[in-house]
Structure formats: C-alpha cells, structure tokens
Amino acid sequence: MxxxxxxxxxxxxxxxxxxxxxxxxxxxxxxxxxxxxxxxxxxxxxxxxxxxxxxxxxxxxxxxxxxxxxxxxxxxxxxxxxxxxxxxxxxxxxxxxxxxxxxxxxxxxxxxxCDGVTQGQPGMExxxxxxxxxxxxxxxxxxxxxxxxxxxxxxxxxxxxxxxxxxxxxxxxxxxxxxxxxxxSGVANKEKARIRQLYAQGKIGRAELLDAECKSYHxxxxxxxxxxxxxxxxxxxxxxxxxxxxxxxxxxxxxxxxxxxxxxxxxxxxxxxxxxxxxxxxxxxxxxxxxxxxxxxxxxxxxxxxxxxxxxxxxxxxxxxxxxxxxxxxxxxxxxxxxxxxxxxxxxxxxxxxxxxxxxxxxxxxxxxxxxxxxxxxxxxxxxxxxxxxxxxxxxxxALASSADEGVLRPVAQAFAADGGLKLAQGNLGRAVIKVSAVKSEHRVVQAPALVFDSQEAFMQAYKAGQLERDFIAVLRFQGPRANGMPELHSLTPALANLQDAGFKVALVTDGRMSGASGKVPAAIHVSPEVLAGGPLGLVRDGDMLRLDANSGELQALVEGAEWAQRSQAGADLGANRYGMGRELFSHMRSQVSTAEEGAASFALPGQELA
Structure with missing residues (x-):
C-alpha cells in the first residue's frame, strides 16, 4: 500500500x-x-x-x-x-x-x-x-x-x-x-497509582506506600x-x-x-x-x-x-x-x-x-x-x-495474525481512537504539548482561574493546606531548561488526580515536563518559550481566567488585550537552583540550551556550530 x-x-x-x-x-x-x-x-x-x-x-x-x-x-x-x-x-x-x-x-x-530515584529531588534538575x-x-x-x-x-x-x-x-x-x-509484572500500575493518591490524601502512611512501590519495582x-x-x-x-x-x-x-x-x-x-x-x-x-x-x-x-x-x-x-x-x-x-x-x-x-x-x-x-x-x-x-x-x-x-488481547492491542480497523492522542496546544500563552490519550473526554476542556506557583514545593504546600479544593488551572512557571534544567513534575500527579476525582475542574500549564507516564489530568507542558526566556506564561497572575481546550488545541489567557500588553514579566529568585547536587557543573548548558520545541539541546544543527 x-x-x-x-x-x-x-x-x-x-x-x-x-x-x-x-x-x-x-x-x-x-x-x-x-x-x-x-x-x-x-x-x-x-x-x-x-x-x-x-x-x-x-x-x-x-x-x-x-x-x-x-x-x-x-x-x-x-x-x-x-x-x-x-x-x-x-x-x-x-x-x-x-x-x-x-x-x-x-x-x-x-x-x-534513574528519574525514579530523583523525582521531586534536586538531582532531577x-x-x-x-x-x-x-x-x-x-x-x-x-x-x-x-x-x-x-x-x-x-x-x-x-x-x-x-x-x-x-x-x-x-x-x-x-x-x-x-x-x-x-x-x-508486579503490582498493577492502576493499583500503584491508587495507593499513591491515598498517600497524598494522608489516608495511608509511608510504610504502606513503600511496600506497594517495592512490589511494583521488584x-x-x-x-x-x-x-x-x-x-x-x-x-x-x-x-x-x-x-x-x-x-x-x-x-x-x-x-x-x-x-x-x-x-x-x-x-x-x-x-x-x-x-x-x-x-x-x-x-x-x-x-x-x-x-x-x-x-x-x-x-x-x-x-x-x-x-x-x-x-x-x-x-x-x-x-x-x-x-x-x-x-x-x-x-x-x-x-x-x-x-x-x-x-x-x-x-x-x-x-x-x-x-x-x-x-x-x-x-x-x-x-x-x-x-x-x-x-x-x-x-x-x-x-x-x-x-x-x-x-x-x-x-x-x-507477527501474530490477530491480537491476542484486544483490550491491550488492536488492529488499525478497530483502533482505540482515531488519532494519536498527542497534540499541539497554542495561543497567547505560547506553544505546548498535551497528551490526551489517557484523559477522559469530559476532562479535556478546562476553563478556570489561574493559580500561579514557582515550584513543586509551593504547589504541594497549598494542596496539603486544603487551599486547592476548587476549580483552577495551575500555572507552574520557571521550570524550563534555562531556569532549572526542566525537571519532571511527576510528584504533582497524585494531588491533581485526587482533586479531579473529587469533582473539581483542574489542569496544569507549565514550561516544565511531566513524567513520560503523563496521565489522566490535562496538562499543557513544555510551554515554549519558557518564562525565563520571556515566554508569555510569565504574564499570568492569580485569578486570570485561562482556557485549555485539548480538543481544539487552544491555550489561552482570557485577559483583555490592553491589560495583557501592559503587563511585565514575573521575576523569581532561582539562586537555589544554581548549586548543590552538582547543578553548578551544568550552568553552561542552561545558558545555551535551545527551546523545548528545538529539543532543549545544547548542540547546534550541523553548519550552525559557529553561528
């Protein structure tokens, strides 16, 4: 063919x-x-x-x-x-x-x-x-x-x-x-995710969580x-x-x-x-x-x-x-x-x-x-x-003439979905990637006020304090390759999943990465340009109405144009991300890294090395 x-x-x-x-x-x-x-x-x-x-x-x-x-x-x-x-x-x-x-x-x-060891730790940077x-x-x-x-x-x-x-x-x-x-195969991945959510809610302790994790990675x-x-x-x-x-x-x-x-x-x-x-x-x-x-x-x-x-x-x-x-x-x-x-x-x-x-x-x-x-x-x-x-x-x-389990693997004629589930989201907040293959259709469009955070830790503090029990789009900024090496933000997944399961409309917009196992909560990630490079995500303020439409690929701050044009970029103290755990050895990479859409690479295209 x-x-x-x-x-x-x-x-x-x-x-x-x-x-x-x-x-x-x-x-x-x-x-x-x-x-x-x-x-x-x-x-x-x-x-x-x-x-x-x-x-x-x-x-x-x-x-x-x-x-x-x-x-x-x-x-x-x-x-x-x-x-x-x-x-x-x-x-x-x-x-x-x-x-x-x-x-x-x-x-x-x-x-x-191993990203599994460094998730949520300074070494992840x-x-x-x-x-x-x-x-x-x-x-x-x-x-x-x-x-x-x-x-x-x-x-x-x-x-x-x-x-x-x-x-x-x-x-x-x-x-x-x-x-x-x-x-x-160990503990089923769905069960592992359930236990992580229970731990995030404080319903089980560290011993129970560690036991489940060790049965998963065994x-x-x-x-x-x-x-x-x-x-x-x-x-x-x-x-x-x-x-x-x-x-x-x-x-x-x-x-x-x-x-x-x-x-x-x-x-x-x-x-x-x-x-x-x-x-x-x-x-x-x-x-x-x-x-x-x-x-x-x-x-x-x-x-x-x-x-x-x-x-x-x-x-x-x-x-x-x-x-x-x-x-x-x-x-x-x-x-x-x-x-x-x-x-x-x-x-x-x-x-x-x-x-x-x-x-x-x-x-x-x-x-x-x-x-x-x-x-x-x-x-x-x-x-x-x-x-x-x-x-x-x-x-x-x-290869097998037919799938041995059509709940896992299907032919093209009986595909699970007509598209690949990975989309470009873009608008006045920049260009981003969103994976929708694991996001249910009822969660793919979120229009809600922004809550702005500059670190995973700040988000989790707000979550544990009960301040996030509402509809919102979390804007996590200064997570791009220039800012802090673009660590994965996988530790946010259980908290966001809990809030979504509780009936709130929630989403994440960030210039950072999620895990390669990005899951059921809508997330516009790798927003480019990143905030430290002057990306418009740095103009968002708490309470701004944002719209993330994973179906149409819309990523928009619904802020009046004149007000948006007058705003200045947010600042952040990133000094603590510059040293410790060997991070200072990678400062030259942060200073010359390309945008996320260009691969977040420190190497130039052939022919452009001396440009």
Whole structure:
C-alpha cells in the first residue's frame, strides 16, 4: 500500500526545511569514513596503545588491519534496575564478535541516572542535561577512531536518546542498539497509582506506600509502565536500530542472551569494510524520523519524546517540530492501551502481539515508510517478526495474525481512537504539548482561574493546606531548561488526580515536563518559550481566567488585550537552583540550551556550530 498522503506531506515539509543542514551532515559523514579499517589512520604508537591490554590473538587481528573492531558503549550501573543486566553483556558481546571474525572492545561507560530515584529531588534538575552529557561521553569513547561499528547498551529515559545523539555524530559507523528487557509484572500500575493518591490524601502512611512501590519495582529490568524508557525501546525497533522483537524480551533467559549475541554478530556483518556496510547516517533519515513519530503516536508513548526525537533528528541534520507531531497525530490511530493509557503493562502488550503486530498494522495501512534502511538492510517490513528459540537456535516468525488481547492491542480497523492522542496546544500563552490519550473526554476542556506557583514545593504546600479544593488551572512557571534544567513534575500527579476525582475542574500549564507516564489530568507542558526566556506564561497572575481546550488545541489567557500588553514579566529568585547536587557543573548548558520545541539541546544543527 502507498503511504498515507499526510505522511508524504510531512516528509516533504521536513525535507525542505532540513535540506541545508542534512546536506552538511551527510558530507561530514562521508568525509569521516576511510577505506579499510578505521584504525588504519593511526600511527604505530597510537595503535599499540589501543591494543596493549588485549589477548595475543585479538591483538594480532587488530594489528593486521583486516578484521573489524567493534566498540561497546554501555550505560551499565547496578542501581538502575533496567541496566543491571548489562553487567555481564560485555563478555557475551566480545565472544560473539570474536566468533564472527572481529574484535570487540569496551570503549566507554556513560552516565545513567534513574528519574525514579530523583523525582521531586534536586538531582532531577540534572536529568534532561544528562542526555547531552551521555552524547558527549559516547563521543569521547569513539574519539579513538579505532572502530568499524558500535554496539550501544541503554534502556531508560535520557540514556537511549543521548546514546543515539552521540552515535549520530559518528554516523559513518554502523550502530546496533542492544536492549535488556522489562522486569516481570508486579503490582498493577492502576493499583500503584491508587495507593499513591491515598498517600497524598494522608489516608495511608509511608510504610504502606513503600511496600506497594517495592512490589511494583521488584527486580532487574525496565519498569513495566509505558513511560519514556519503554517508549525508547519501541522507537529503536520502529527506527530499525534493534534486531526485530528485541525490545520487550525479559532480561533473564536464553532468548535474551541469543538476541544479544546475534546483535554482536550483526554489527560485524554491517561494519565499515563489510559487504553489507550500513552506516547509522543512512538509517536515521527523514523517513526514519517520521516513522518514529508515528510509532510513538500509535502506542500512546512518552511526551518526553517531543523533546528527544527533535534533538535526535537535529543531530542528523533533520529539523522536526511540533507541527509535524500534531499533523501526524491527526491520521495515526491509537492501537495500544498500556498504562497510563490503559491498565496493561508492557509485558501484556508484548504477549498480545507487541511491536511486530504494530509495525505490520501500520505498514499495511500506509502509515509507515517501508523503504527505509535498517540494521537488517531489508526495509522495515522485515522487522514485523517475533524472535524465538527453535532447538536452541534463534529464529524469527511472522507477527501474530490477530491480537491476542484486544483490550491491550488492536488492529488499525478497530483502533482505540482515531488519532494519536498527542497534540499541539497554542495561543497567547505560547506553544505546548498535551497528551490526551489517557484523559477522559469530559476532562479535556478546562476553563478556570489561574493559580500561579514557582515550584513543586509551593504547589504541594497549598494542596496539603486544603487551599486547592476548587476549580483552577495551575500555572507552574520557571521550570524550563534555562531556569532549572526542566525537571519532571511527576510528584504533582497524585494531588491533581485526587482533586479531579473529587469533582473539581483542574489542569496544569507549565514550561516544565511531566513524567513520560503523563496521565489522566490535562496538562499543557513544555510551554515554549519558557518564562525565563520571556515566554508569555510569565504574564499570568492569580485569578486570570485561562482556557485549555485539548480538543481544539487552544491555550489561552482570557485577559483583555490592553491589560495583557501592559503587563511585565514575573521575576523569581532561582539562586537555589544554581548549586548543590552538582547543578553548578551544568550552568553552561542552561545558558545555551535551545527551546523545548528545538529539543532543549545544547548542540547546534550541523553548519550552525559557529553561528
């Protein structure tokens, strides 16, 4: 089937606005590649340092300049449950690369923080900028220029986007992303949310809350709700950067090990001097980026990717904006109900048919581009397959013909909703993103007086004092990347949900972020420009009538024009956000970060670095 006309329309617009930066990017990629192994450019002294610690057989392979060298870039640490399984991956990868005729070297470990640990804490103000720090750490590992392909080990929030941004700056190298899989299902996510709301109401204590949380997050693997971490994994599949079906196989077991080893062997097969050479820059193109947006929309994925996909695209010289998300959302149906957009978790989604089913449905409906490069080199339809072991050998079989649970996963013809549930909201308060896939229709339009806060703590103090039991739209300002690094505001969710459940009309408008698991309360987030950059959200005062219409995309202060024009920007004392918990080390990023709609990135488009 030919592609949907809206896909072709968005593709034409993206290609037109990206023409110069994409050309410069591809020229740089071509210049970085050399014929023969990359380490052939090194002097004898350089090369001796690079191989000194390796076994004699591997050393011989590397110095003879015939076999590929494969970099391992890992975000392993054993505090992140999703990344703990990576502890033993380097040995698996080295052996598998060796069996395929290459040599793998652990090139770099990159930082990996857990947003679940830092939510509501000062350390959360480093979270978004950790993405760019990970990209830079990846570049440092690859700067030795000894590698012909790379394997990237990462799962969670800012980590996979950071790894991919770093990898794209070495776009002449083939790249395969190696996941670790989700933990087994624990306490149901809906029950977990209920308990959090009870705690926020003071109806249960810390001991009961901690018990429920520990039963939710209980073992190695990704958290099972469909937040940013699991959205990352789905997107790597849609973009063709995983082996098919790798995302949601559990960490434990022979199938996961077989997929990990197969990824290593495939990296050798597509390495720089191999006949099937497939550089990352030729995979991540305009069609690939649009496919990623479609995959995100079709599954109700994380709002954080309205930042991350923009930043990833820009690293490849591609200019993506929120109008593109909004336009694609108008034609992409919602095929999955995964918490917070439903009761199921990613394990249920995977069992119902998972990514392979979604890809096949979208391709058959003309809602994805099939004629793209992937790590398999055969177009995206080759990824509509599920892995399994047959007599101990890794095989793939076609995606399920029909969903195993239509309460979780549906075909396009019986979609849960006609659109992707992620919309652009705009008006005299700026431009924002709103996720409506988890918001009931009766809550999607809120017109109420503003209550203005400058911190999460101020909001929670008002909530605990009983001052918020009324209709209102909370305006939480000075939460953008320049102000304080744009921390997630997930700790507000239980309080807002309680107020909504009590019958009040409530909403949130902020230049900050919510969790990738943004839920049932309407929230216009990432408002751009942010208040510290002169954004109009800084003109709002307590009592102003605001209107947030998630159906029409209206974000408006209903204030008389002359009065609005006379107002001055609000000020705030942000001194306490400038130091402590390492925040002072990131001051240069805050000073030069782009807007949220430009990806909240500290890197420029190719060709604009010296502008």
């Amino acid at each position: 030919s592609e949907h006309p809206i896909l072709r329309e968005v593709l034409a617009r993206v290609m037109q606005r990206s023409a110069n930066s994409r050309r410069i990017y591809l020229e740089r990629v071509a210049a970085a590649r050399r014929q023969g192994v990359q380490r052939g450019a090194l002097s004898c002294t350089n090369l001796a340092h690079a191989v000194a610690a390796f076994p004699q057989n591997d050393k011989l392979r590397l110095t003879e300049m015939r076999q590929p060298g494969v970099a391992i870039i890992s975000s392993y640490n054993d505090m992140l449950s999703a990344h703990q399984p990576y502890e033993r991956y380097p040995a698996l990868l080295r052996d598998a690369v060796r069996s395929a005729g290459g040599v793998a070297q652990f090139a770099a470990g990159v930082p990996a923080m 480093l979270s978004l900028f950790s993405r760019d720090a990970i990209a830079m750490a990846s570049a440092i590992g690859l700067s030795h220029n000894t590698f012909d392909a790379a394997l990237y080990l990462g799962v969670c929030d800012k980590i996979v986007p950071g790894l991919l941004i770093g990898a794209l700056h070495f776009g002449h190298l083939p790249a395969i992303f190696v996941p670790a899989g989700p933990m087994a 073992s190695a693997g990704t958290c099972t709700f469909y937040g940013t971490a699991n959205s990352n994994q789905l997107l790597m599949e849609v973009m063709g950067l995983h082996l098919p079906g790798a995302a949601f196989v559990p960490p434990q077991g022979e199938l996961r090990d077989a997929l990990t080893q197969a990824a290593a062997r495939r990296a050798v097969e597509i390495s720089v001097q191999a006949p099937e050479y497939m550089p990352l820059a030729h995979i991540v193109d305009e069609k690939c980026i649009i496919n990623a947006v479609v995959g995100l929309l079709a599954t109700g994925g994380s709002t954080n990717h309205t930042l991350h996909l923009v930043a990833i695209a820009r690293a490849a010289g591609i200019v993506l904006d929120w109008d593109d998300f909004n336009r694609l959302s108008s034609c992409v149906p919602l095929l999955a109900r995964i918490y917070p957009n439903g009761d199921a978790d990613v394990n249920h989604f995977h069992a119902a048919g998972g990514v392979a089913f979604v890809l096949r449905e979208l391709l058959d409906a003309g809602l994805l581009f099939d004629d793209v490069n992937t790590v398999l080199g055969r177009g995206l339809r080759a990824h509509c397959a599920d892995p399994h072991l047959q007599d101990g050998v890794l095989r793939w079989r076609p």
